[in-house]
Amino acid sequence: MVRADLRNRSASANAGASINGAPAPASAGAVEADRVAPSAVGTSKVDTSKPERHRPALRRSHRRQARTALLYILPAFVFYGLFVAAPWLHSIWISFYDWDGIGPSTWVGLENYVAVLTEPLLQRALLNGLGFIVFYTVLPVGLGLVIAAVIAARQRRGAGILRTILFLPQILPLVAVGVIWRYLYGTDGPINQVLTGAGLGDLTRAWLGDFEWAYFAVGFVGTWVTTGLCTMLLLAGMQKIDPSLYEAARIDRAGAVRQFFHVTLPGLRPEIVIAVTVTIISALASFDVVYVTTGGGPGRTTTVPGVLIYQLVFTSNRVGVACALATVLSALILAIVAVVGRLGKERS
Amino acid sequence: MQRSKFVLSALGAFAVAGLLAGCAPGASSSSSGPREEASKDLGAEEITLSLVSTPESGESTKATIAAFEEQFPNVTVDYTQTNYEDYNKSVNLALSSDESPDIVLLNSVANTVKNDLVLDLDPYAELYDWADVYPSNQLDQWRVAEDGTTLGPGGSLYAAPAGFSIVGLYYNKAIAAKLGITEAPTSLDAFEADLAKAQAAGVLPLQLGNSQGHSSFVVQLMGQAADGAAEAAKWVFGAAGSDFATDGNTVAATKLADWAAKGYIPADANGVDLQGAVDNFVQGEGLFFVDGNWDASKIGDGLGADAGFAPFPGENVTAIGTSVAYAISSKSEHPNAAAAFLDFLNSPEASEQQFAQGFMPVDPSAATPEPGTVKEAIVNAWSQVVESNGLVGFNNNATATMNDTLTAASQELLAAKISPEDFISQVQADWAQTHGQG
Numbered sequence: 001m002v003r004a005d006l007r008n009r010s011a012s013a014n015a016g017a018s019i020n021g022a023p024a025p026a027s028a029g030a031v032e033a034d035r036v037a038p039s040a041v042g043t044s045k046v047d048t049s050k051p052e053r054h055r056p057a058l059r060r061s062h063r064r065q066a067r068t069a070l071l072y073i074l075p076a077f078v079f080y081g082l083f084v085a086a087p088w089l090h091s092i093w094i095s096f097y098d099w100d101g102i103g104p105s106t107w108v109g110l111e112n113y114v115a116v117l118t119e120p121l122l123q124r125a126l127l128n129g130l131g132f133i134v135f136y137t138v139l140p141v142g143l144g145l146v147i148a149a150v151i152a153a154r155q156r157r158g159a160g161i162l163r164t165i166l167f168l169p170q171i172l173p174l175v176a177v178g179v180i181w182r183y184l185y186g187t188d189g190p191i192n193q194v195l196t197g198a199g200l201g202d203l204t205r206a207w208l209g210d211f212e213w214a215y216f217a218v219g220f221v222g223t224w225v226t227t228g229l230c231t232m233l234l235l236a237g238m239q240k241i242d243p244s245l246y247e248a249a250r251i252d253r254a255g256a257v258r259q260f261f262h263v264t265l266p267g268l269r270p271e272i273v274i275a276v277t278v279t280i281i282s283a284l285a286s287f288d289v290v291y292v293t294t295g296g297g298p299g300r301t302t303t304v305p306g307v308l309i310y311q312l313v314f315t316s317n318r319v320g321v322a323c324a325l326a327t328v329l330s331a332l333i334l335a336i337v338a339v340v341g342r343l344g345k346e347r348s
Numbered sequence: 349m350q351r352s353k354f355v356l357s358a359l360g361a362f363a364v365a366g367l368l369a370g371c372a373p374g375a376s377s378s379s380s381g382p383r384e385e386a387s388k389d390l391g392a393e394e395i396t397l398s399l400v401s402t403p404e405s406g407e408s409t410k411a412t413i414a415a416f417e418e419q420f421p422n423v424t425v426d427y428t429q430t431n432y433e434d435y436n437k438s439v440n441l442a443l444s445s446d447e448s449p450d451i452v453l454l455n456s457v458a459n460t461v462k463n464d465l466v467l468d469l470d471p472y473a474e475l476y477d478w479a480d481v482y483p484s485n486q487l488d489q490w491r492v493a494e495d496g497t498t499l500g501p502g503g504s505l506y507a508a509p510a511g512f513s514i515v516g517l518y519y520n521k522a523i524a525a526k527l528g529i530t531e532a533p534t535s536l537d538a539f540e541a542d543l544a545k546a547q548a549a550g551v552l553p554l555q556l557g558n559s560q561g562h563s564s565f566v567v568q569l570m571g572q573a574a575d576g577a578a579e580a581a582k583w584v585f586g587a588a589g590s591d592f593a594t595d596g597n598t599v600a601a602t603k604l605a606d607w608a609a610k611g612y613i614p615a616d617a618n619g620v621d622l623q624g625a626v627d628n629f630v631q632g633e634g635l636f637f638v639d640g641n642w643d644a645s646k647i648g649d650g651l652g653a654d655a656g657f658a659p660f661p662g663e664n665v666t667a668i669g670t671s672v673a674y675a676i677s678s679k680s681e682h683p684n685a686a687a688a689f690l691d692f693l694n695s696p697e698a699s700e701q702q703f704a705q706g707f708m709p710v711d712p713s714a715a716t717p718e719p720g721t722v723k724e725a726i727v728n729a730w731s732q733v734v735e736s737n738g739l740v741g742f743n744n745n746a747t748a749t750m751n752d753t754l755t756a757a758s759q760e761l762l763a764a765k766i767s768p769e770d771f772i773s774q775v776q777a778d779w780a781q782t783h784g785q786g
Contacts, residue, residue: 093373100459101459102440102441102444102459102465103462103463185619186619187616187619205616206617206618206619206620207619208559208619209558209559209617209618210619211618211759295559295755296756297755297756298559298618298760298763299756299757299760299763299765311752314436314437315748315752316748316749317458317459317748319373
């Protein structure tokens, strides 16, 4: 239940992102993501703010319009409430109980939260999750910028195919991604075979069972998955930058690199904010890939909050603590996303 | 303004709904009316029993149903199965639902008994004389004290066995012969001497896959062979005052770390799972391999006459093992018919199916392996273990979290991230969380 809850939230975040990430009218800044969603209501609201004291008839018609608008979003709202909001609130409620998932429960107040913040294993999981931001966000956005810049600069025939290939990991189910990479990283897997073939047999190892390398190996899968998404977002952003800006820069004798830093990068700020937001969510809420490849091991080196929540519910039967950890994780994600959004707004 | 009010009130409504629905999650389970008196008489009325199991454990049960239905013509058994992982995660929910199955496979006592989801079988054990049918240590694993967590003699019976598993030492006879080893070692010293011999000859001494923590089998077998089965079983059962830090376990953890350091086990053990290790062993990598009878067919098919099996060497003849066991749901409307089916699981017909599927049968006379096969070696080991009353349940089942703890801690032990002492104290700390400080 907790797992489904987590997924739903990241899924809805993804959906939000794709709306804004699509090659939209130049003005549709990603920073305004929060304002785009309720636009159906927003329009009517703007209209009613006109001077209306002397026009009661018009006001009534606008009110009717608003009611119609509400009617339109009602089905979506009901589903959102039933399958996202209600389970979420319910899991917050459970987090105040000591409950094994089946039997009677006892109210324990904030005890589960104390456990989340003091048990070393739970702390470790949170730190591991935060560390994943490097692999899910920093690297993919960096790589995405470079790749998108290269593709945008030289529109050749192969660009479409390249884009498709880059985006492919994004449409694979993450469990399948995990299974594929478990095979690739295997002791006799292709990666070790290539290393042996290249005369680097000393470097071969059980990548997923190695205390030093497992975390990087699993993290890299995240990079592989999210780089395509970031590239697409940034590429779409680049295409809406006014070409005259580049012309002006060229007249000022700015080279390709300077153009990138002074024209492209500032113009991409909204898209970068979206890419960072979406990928940070998938870093902190990661579960599938880790569960399938290492299950959190070796030792506890790759245990992330998602895996721990799963173990707490299904093997430890500590549903209350699991819900507390899920709540802390949601709060953390919301806080980080809020900070990212704020930073994006301030600078633009 | 209007909008935000609407949103707020809607959110409020959901909050209230959530709170009401969740008011003290897991409403107390109500017992389902008066229970029918334990009896062998199943009447003449048509009865349908639903049974849930896993493919690993259930195949022999499924094959037993026809014989059962022949004997009790008015009873039909509906069999369904789910894979092991999903099964363990859903069995309690199934039992507490309104459409609970009548008979369920019980892989561990966990919190199923504590929450009164399955019936106390003592009346049926008396009715069918199970105490005479099964050796005591085969039922003790399914006896649970009133606290719901302590197992072992003295508690009430909650499940009936339907075939047994045994974990011991496989060995490759061809490699052994090359090294001049003519029979399986019977003492730890002889075992270590064989390991050293193998390494000196450039052969991997002990095959092992530890990505799911299976080196804990090696530690347990080495420990209980030194400490004795009775002492080891107490800890697995959660008997008050037990401690994992026994002499046997301390030596075992130290030896395993030592073997890892010496290269007696594969360097990549932490990245290989049990099936990967089986594959490697079958391909001739490794003189010894610790595993259960569930892989006997695969190893027997792969190595043929070269596959050997023996109880793990040590002062006491012991083995790790448990039974496929079935329990009756508290919500079952036909507990008498369900109990008749459980009793049928020790019949010659059922035992035959259990042995055919690779389990040690409840009725030992049904174990008729072909001579010279690894199955024959396993049956011999099984009878030695039964004779010495040396069967101990899995350490991994000592608490709900023990499997995860053993997996993580043993991976750290093999990689020399923790000392053998730390390994033992981590394991005991997990145990103490459930069963209390000694």
